[in-house]
Amino acid sequence: MSDLRERATALDSADPLSALRELFTLDDTVYLDGNSLGALPRHVPARMQHVITREWGSLRIRSWDESGWWTAPERIGDRIAPLVGAAAGQIVVGDSTSVNVFKAVVAASRLAGGGRDEILVDATTFPTDGYIAGSAARMTGHRVVPVAPADVPAALGPRTAAVLLNHVDYRSGRLHDLPGLTAAVHAAGALAVWDLCHSAGALPVGLDAHRVDLAVGCTYKYLNGGPGSPAYLYVAERHQEAFDSPLPGWTSHADPFGMTPGYVPADGSVRGRVGTPDILSMLALEASLDVWDGVSVDAVRAKSLALTDFFLECVAAYVPEGRVTPVTPAAHGERGSQVSLRCEVPAETEPVMRALVERGVVGDLRRPDILRFGFTPLYVGFADAERAARVLAEVLGV
Amino acid sequence: MSDLRERATALDSADPLSALRELFTLDDTVYLDGNSLGALPRHVPARMQHVITREWGSLRIRSWDESGWWTAPERIGDRIAPLVGAAAGQIVVGDSTSVNVFKAVVAASRLAGGGRDEILVDATTFPTDGYIAGSAARMTGHRVVPVAPADVPAALGPRTAAVLLNHVDYRSGRLHDLPGLTAAVHAAGALAVWDLCHSAGALPVGLDAHRVDLAVGCTYKYLNGGPGSPAYLYVAERHQEAFDSPLPGWTSHADPFGMTPGYVPADGSVRGRVGTPDILSMLALEASLDVWDGVSVDAVRAKSLALTDFFLECVAAYVPEGRVTPVTPAAHGERGSQVSLRCEVPAETEPVMRALVERGVVGDLRRPDILRFGFTPLYVGFADAERAARVLAEVLGV
The missing domain is CATH 3.40.640.10 (Type I PLP-dependent aspartate aminotransferase-like (Major domain))
Known part of the structure; x- marks a missing residue:
């Protein structure tokens, strides 16, 4: 196991928010598109069944008052x-x-x-x-x-x-x-x-x-x-x-x-x-x-910065210089919760993202040349970040 | 059984749209508020489970394209x-x-x-x-x-x-x-x-x-x-x-x-x-x-007019003149699919509607003095109309 994979495992073990991932419906995909559509919390389908069958279906118009609509x-x-x-x-x-x-x-x-x-x-x-x-x-x-x-x-x-x-x-x-x-x-x-x-x-x-x-x-x-x-x-x-x-x-x-x-x-x-x-x-x-409930936004921010730092480090380690260039600022005070990478060859942007998705790493793109990877600290971990960077390097034919 | 109840039974038997009621989640309530919130079609909860768990939960962002969002x-x-x-x-x-x-x-x-x-x-x-x-x-x-x-x-x-x-x-x-x-x-x-x-x-x-x-x-x-x-x-x-x-x-x-x-x-x-x-x-x-699917709006209109005609006839038969006055036009060309009755005593409007709802006849009201009864031909029948008028008469203490 590479050094970065070991580090990812250690970082996930020490992550105080790691248990929150269990609250979401996720598979073995690395889902880095939560900045476009967040993942489904596990309890939502049952709650919506209640809303639809009981509040709409049974109480009907009374729900405007009785169900707090x-x-x-x-x-x-x-x-x-x-x-x-x-x-x-x-x-x-x-x-x-x-x-x-x-x-x-x-x-x-x-x-x-x-x-x-x-x-x-x-x-x-x-x-x-x-x-x-x-x-x-x-x-x-x-x-x-x-x-x-x-x-x-x-x-x-x-x-x-x-x-x-x-x-x-x-x-x-x-x-x-x-x-x-x-x-x-x-x-x-x-x-x-x-x-x-x-x-x-x-x-x-x-x-x-x-x-x-x-x-x-x-x-x-x-x-x-x-x-x-x-x-x-x-x-x-x-x-x-x-x-x-x-x-x-x-x-x-x-x-x-x-x-x-x-x-x-x-x-x-x-x-x-x-x-x-x-x-x-x-x-x-x-x-x-x-x-x-009970989650601190400061803790989310701390994990977000650690995740994007680590992803950038993995990209730098796995992807040879010049193939992609981060456009997201390195300075923490200027970084949101996503990493955008510019493709050196704009025409590669779409096929690269398609290949990533096929290999279970879901991000998206913004034309003409930006690969976007969103990091949602509630359900994305450090192993996800390492895998995403590794698969990106594979896709780029490294 | 009164003459009007017999007529209602006969009208329901002859109603070409009567089978559609089975498509909806209804109980023994007479639901005359479909002009405010339509009843729940039976198949919608299962469809929404699919949308939530499969399209959102599993396909996630891909659903914008693959699920036709x-x-x-x-x-x-x-x-x-x-x-x-x-x-x-x-x-x-x-x-x-x-x-x-x-x-x-x-x-x-x-x-x-x-x-x-x-x-x-x-x-x-x-x-x-x-x-x-x-x-x-x-x-x-x-x-x-x-x-x-x-x-x-x-x-x-x-x-x-x-x-x-x-x-x-x-x-x-x-x-x-x-x-x-x-x-x-x-x-x-x-x-x-x-x-x-x-x-x-x-x-x-x-x-x-x-x-x-x-x-x-x-x-x-x-x-x-x-x-x-x-x-x-x-x-x-x-x-x-x-x-x-x-x-x-x-x-x-x-x-x-x-x-x-x-x-x-x-x-x-x-x-x-x-x-x-x-x-x-x-x-x-x-x-x-x-x-x-397969429903003709003309057939819906024909049933709507027959329903509101019949409801007005039942109200006229059961409720002594002067307690409520229809404000919905009698002429078919000027009537929508609801019947609005003005209460002679405006202060009675709210308690009358509350009592109707308690007895399983759900309409609504518009201040200061209008009782509204909406007739949705897809799921309201003639027996419903007769029962609504009968319960209204009871509530008015006739």
Whole structure:
């Protein structure tokens, strides 16, 4: 057994989170795509059978009250809250990330008040944020200014209404400086909107501590909520009273069953709702969140960094220099929970990932030349990291 | 046995749709709330176990391709299409009804072109349509003009950009004249947007035949898709190329995995997508639609009218005049698939419905004084209608 395999075994033995893997339905695949779709927690199928057969099938309409369906968006929001450093009452679950980006960017630009006509948008963003911010800007009389996160401080000014940033870059895995950038945005009198899709559940976010204004995130990556599970919206408590949603659906009304023609928004995080909550997807997410009981995000972060360090070390040891190049930063303070490797020969990217999947190592790719490997500390171990690097070397014909 | 009970038995025996009831999970409750949450089709739990354990749990990320997740929004849209009289390729499933109202009203106002600054909105609408239309108008420089459906023809003019109407009124059960009103809207050079929440699955709609421009609807009422199952958006083929969504999320992009910073919309119904589809809710809907295989909407409509006729007859026979008054029109051409009864004493509305539910007759109410009874022809029979009226009379202390 090689030295790295021995080290992996030792690291797994010493891993305080290793027992959590048993909570998930996994086979002998090395699943490094939890940054796209988290694995299934074992207890979710039984819970969903109950939801479907008992709550829908038997109680039917009574479940809106008796099974707690109506209050699910805020209840589940409050379970996500500690994972992203938010006090209760500020997160509501529902709709897709894209729809929540629209709510957040429009609301932020309104909160900024008149006289500020620019919305700065992370130029390296996951595309939907940029597309949706463009629509929000068009519909509120602002203009979008694309800017790389590192250049945001220089681009801020008296015209800046809001800034939309990704906490972790989906392509490179780079972690951006949420505390520093948020402070810079505030110093310019603007609002900071953060997209947490690639950070929530993988590392500490500290929304309240860093006085983030609004945030959105998906729940199907590191939060394991299931395919297309509903996203969430964070509106800091200090902004809730003035939060002016562009999607004022009936479930955000102060008296939804009054069914009055005039819209009067509810107080608190409920104001971020729109239409009828999609209960099946939402309750699968709620059940999935059970795996976090008693788990510290700091411990997850420590393991995540150890895993990605070790994977990078294995890649360096097994794969000859020049075949792939890490684009994820080496510095811990700039690294999310994935490792992205650029293929020297872009045309190899797709066949390499296909061959990896065939050999039981599941990652994904981003065109034209990025191999992505996501490390979910709840169920990925050090032996997985070593095997992934070893199989990558095999596939590259080393 | 009373005459009406004998008639109910005979009507059920002659009912060509009576066998469909066996496709649903029902107990001895008379379930007259399918216009709020449709009953559970029996085969859905097993199908969802497969989706959760096999597609999510085992195939994981591969299911986006191998299990057909990615194409589900249009595939399911094409299954709804024949139920609302639409050719394939014009309906996409996803998001809530409220979000789809926003897409449809904004897009319609843009399609109408400049110089038209009014959006007429059904003054009796389910409230969310009005709230969302108000936001759409505010963000596109239009103003909302509330107008009763019957008064729409007189309110139309050269300033009208779009008209948002409900096919069936959620409160009264009144069916509005979709063909006539759509023609009037077109004669004024405006676009007609119809909300089908209370008609799809209960009666013929004829979207294509009547040249409706855009339409939205929910799927958890007469389509039995499950609690909060995703809604749908219809964009008539002739408008698709110019359809300009206010929510241009990444899944509506012509090359979504190109992940380019510039938004280029896909052709066809895909353009109505926003974010990642909520797969669990969506595939429960898809499974539920199996109950429609071989079922004619005309037969459903015929049974619906016979059921509501018979229920009204039983109410008239059992409940002394003056205690409750039907507000649902007697004329077939003006009746949806529900019967709404106004309580003479508004304060009795809530206790009467509570007592009905306790005695196994489940309807619901709309404040201040409306008892609602929805008739889903797929699983409600004539004996149910007779029993509901009889128990209502008992509850009213007759």
